Amino acid sequence: MKLKMLAGLLIAGLFVWGVEYAIGWRALLAPWQAMSLAAMSLAVALLFVSYTLRAVRLYDYFQGAMAGRFGLALKLVLQHNLFNNYLPMRAGEISFPVLAQRYFGIAPLQSVPVLFWFRLLDLHTLGLFALAGLGFGLLSPWMGSAAMVLWLCLPPLSYFARQRLQGWCARHSEQRFHSLLHKVLESLPQSGAEFWRSWGWTVLNWAVKIAVFCWVLLAFVPLPLPAALMAVIAGDLTSVLPIHGVAGIGTYEAGVVAGAATSGVALESVVVGAVNLHLFVLGVCLLGGAVSLLLGRKAKRRAVV
DSSP, X not given: OXXXXXXXXXHHHHHHHHHHHHTOHHHHHGGGGGSOHHHHHHHHHHHHHHHHHHHHHHHHHTHHHHXXXXXXXXXXXXXXXXXHHHSGGGGGGGHHHHHHHHHHOOOHHHHHHHHHHHHHHHHHXXXXXXXXXXXXXTSOHHHHHHHHHHHHTHXXXXXXXXXXXXXXXXXXXXXXXXXXXXXXXXXXXXSHHHHHHHHHHHHHHXXXXXXXXXXXXXXXXXXXXXXXXXXXXXXXXXXXXXXXXXXGTTHHXXXXXXXXXXXXXXXXXXXXXHHHHHHHHHHHHHHXXXXXXXXXXXXXXXXXX
């Protein structure tokens, strides 16, 4: 872990130096002067809409434990997002079960599988938008549409597979491992309605988020829309790398540049757009963390799980 931390600091440091050497931070940040306050305020507001939709997904999933405390659910989401963006090596994910237990009394054995389920839905949705970008940017629309239809079949298949696995564990509940696995599976969607709602909120959240990111990126660099879409998705996916810069510095920008590689736009222009998009993401994330301090109070009574 220490080596990974050192590697992350080295990546971030080299990137900051490299930008200054190749472009200059003053020149890189200059395009912000041309941004209107109204447009930037709208972009920030829309990103907060995506945070709110993420909180709705969480609140809807844990209706029993969170009933009547949506503000506290939003507080959890904003703080989890802050830790995820600023702590290295996905260490921020640990904050989710910690905060869920602190604010709502939800045990880690219940919250961790749900977080895993949400992450699978997130990755699937990112893959769906990536296929859309490939289909209308590099492949033919017909091929892209066919790939998207096949990709959309995966979540329902996983839901029905979970049902079969849960039934198998129930028949072997006398064994400790099967009993534990059954309890974990019970934290996942138990009805079709829960499954479709969690998936629907995920798609809606990412649609807003990706639209905002594309808009901000296009404000700094003139990319074709499919290339901007792939750049935004590639940048977000760098968070799952085993080693990345502190707060994603360097690796996020590398992902954006790689995603826009086929656009034909000059590398320096794409780097300018990537860095400024990342600054926007980190800035709004900090603002969200500040807003979270004004929201909700933790539960006085612990839920029994």
